[in-house]
Amino acid sequence: MAVEIQQVADGVYRCADGLVNWYLIADDGEVTLVDAGWPRSWPQIEAAVGRVGRALPDLRAVLLTHGHPDHLGAAERVRTEAAVPVYAHRDEVARARGEASGASPFALVPGLLPHLWRPSAFAFVVHATMHGFMTPRWVGEITAFDGMSPLDVPGTPEPVRTAGHTAGHVVYHLPDRGVVLAGDALATVDVLTRERGPRLMPDALNADPVNARNSLALLAELSGDVLLPGHGDPWRGPIAETVERARRVDLASNS
Ligand SMILES: [Zn+2]
Ligand SMILES: [Zn+2]
DSSP states (O other): OOOEEEEEETTEEEEEOSSOEEEEEEETTEEEEESOOSTTOHHHHHHHHHHTTOOGGGEEEEEOSOOSHHHHTTHHHHHHHHOOOEEEEGGGHHHHTTOSTTOSGGGGHHHHGGGTTSHHHHHHHHHHHHTTTTSOOOOSOOEEEOSSOOOSSTTOOEEEEOTTSSTTOEEEEEGGGTEEEEETSSEEEOTTTOOEEEEOOOGGGOSOHHHHHHHHHHHHTOOOSEEEESSSOOEESOHHHHHHHHHHHHHHHHO
């Protein structure tokens, strides 16, 4: 599927294939990649770096929000072909290496089965499978971080631990650009129903749904007015308000 590239904030580019987003943060001549698409997205990543006016040697780091195959994607290929480190939270390392219990994409299948009667959910699963979701390429070597200190990579993103979707999920905050790269802590589309607007990921895909809800409080404290999710369009407006919208959707769907 073709990848659309669009500048969505100062030096921040969204690469979207219709179901998942990954991002490039440009800082002077250098670039950070946040999430790495699908396992088969390497050619699109290589092309995207060129499209934003940089070359592969300018790529300095891959940051993972979490280790699901639609986010760790081609990270291992980027690590080995472009010789850049792959960063993840300490508690996500085992998942991204394929060593955690429940890291296998097949672990998600039982939760998804009841949704497959919906054509939109079925289409998501077919798309994911075609892009290598069921055959992830785990990351061989990971630079682990612990805590919230800004990372010394282009854009100096600040990781914020938002556990729940997975144990070591983080969002990346770019305070000086007013941006939060939210991964799957908050989406702006339901990947199973295609309903739009800020919302949690479906519980079928959350490892710990209670923690996923608790982590919204951490997200709401972040400054900025552009939320860039792993799934769905960018959402503009104060982050706290965006989180509040997601909470209302969640309450309405559970009432
Ligand atoms: Zn995920
Ligand atoms: Zn995802």
